[in-house]
Amino acid sequence: MSDLLIHHMPRVRRDIDECADFVGRQSWGKPQDRIADIHRGLNAIYAHPQLRPEEVQRPESGLWLRRRRAAQFVIIYAYIPATEPGRPNIVSIRAVRHGSVADVFEGVRERAFDWPSFDL
Amino acid sequence: MLITMLQCVPTVRRDIQLCRDYVARQIDAGPPDCELEIQRGIDDVRAFPWVSKAMPKVPTAQLPLRRRTTGRFVIVYHYLPPIYPCVPAVVVIRTIRPIRAPSIADRLYALPSGKPIDEEGNIDWDDIIATTEADDRAGRFAFNSDDYPTWEEAMKAMHALVDKIWDEALNRVRSTDSSHAKG
Numbered sequence: 001m002s003d004l005l006i007h008h009m010p011r012v013r014r015d016i017d018e019c020a021d022f023v024g025r026q027s028w029g030k031p032q033d034r035i036a037d038i039h040r041g042l043n044a045i046y047a048h049p050q051l052r053p054e055e056v057q058r059p060e061s062g063l064w065l066r067r068r069r070a071a072q073f074v075i076i077y078a079y080i081p082a083t084e085p086g087r088p089n090i091v092s093i094r095a096v097r098h099g100s101v102a103d104v105f106e107g108v109r110e111r112a113f114d115w116p117s118f119d120l
Numbered sequence: 121m122l123i124t125m126l127q128c129v130p131t132v133r134r135d136i137q138l139c140r141d142y143v144a145r146q147i148d149a150g151p152p153d154c155e156l157e158i159q160r161g162i163d164d165v166r167a168f169p170w171v172s173k174a175m176p177k178v179p180t181a182q183l184p185l186r187r188r189t190t191g192r193f194v195i196v197y198h199y200l201p202p203i204y205p206c207v208p209a210v211v212v213i214r215t216i217r218p219i220r221a222p223s224i225a226d227r228l229y230a231l232p233s234g235k236p237i238d239e240e241g242n243i244d245w246d247d248i249i250a251t252t253e254a255d256d257r258a259g260r261f262a263f264n265s266d267d268y269p270t271w272e273e274a275m276k277a278m279h280a281l282v283d284k285i286w287d288e289a290l291n292r293v294r295s296t297d298s299s300h301a302k303g
């Protein structure tokens with residue numbers, strides 16, 4: 001058994017449902033590719049939960065939230081290191097949000113064709 | 121009423137091919153989507169060419185140009201209204217290009233939460249904290265790997281759960297779409 005314990009908060013279920021609902025309504029959505037993005041993002045978090053920086057601290061518990069981008073999505077999670085030897089580290093997935101990108105053509109592998117000058 | 125004549129300058133064929141090539145390299149779309157969007161845009165321009173206003177100052181063009189955005193593309197065209205009732209109007213497509221939207225938020229009209237987030241910020245941290253705090257204190261989880269004897273089984277169950285939620289939502293969307301189509 002891994003020394004990592006994983007929790008998904010109930011909100012995550014609703015978030016994934018919303019993301020799927022959204023992607024499913026887009027003609028360009030490719031839902032099977034997008035769910036693969038989420039799986040990859042989750043796996044990456046489980047593999048390297050400390051990779052992403054702490055961003056926001058929960059006021060009550062003092063727990064820090066982190067985020068990891070997974071293609072179109074952003075996964076919010078908390079990493080709770082073990083406090084005692086023999087206890088597992090915990091990754092708590094808090095939310096999965098659909099994220100915008102600065103440029104819809106993000107991910108293009110090469111520069112676009114140099115369009116001829118045509119003043120729009 | 122006469123049907124509006126549609127003409128394209130020779131370079132439009134190349135423009136469409138370049139749009140197809142460009143979109144084909146994107147992660148989230150393929151050439152079929154591209155062609156459909158362009159076709160819809162051209163149909164729209166032909167049906168309602170006067171809707172887009174003539175751009176006031178385009179020094180390189182002798183005739184006023186208009187532009188129509190269609191999905192990820194912009195269609196630039198001339199509109200020549202009929203000068204006599206028996207003469208059809210003419211739409212001349214000058215070019216079709218992909219556009220770079222300032223934000224994908226333009227395409228998020230159907231996002232249920234209605235709040236797209238960007239790369240640097242605007243994540244609704246307060247909402248996330250508020251909606252998870254009570255569950256966290258109470259130990260309520262949608263998934264807990266501690267419920268499984270091995271890590272492999274836990275991972276398998278976790279991914280299956282995510283797939284199940286995803287598929288249920290997609291099925292709901294499809295059934296809604298099909299019922300709308302029937303209605």
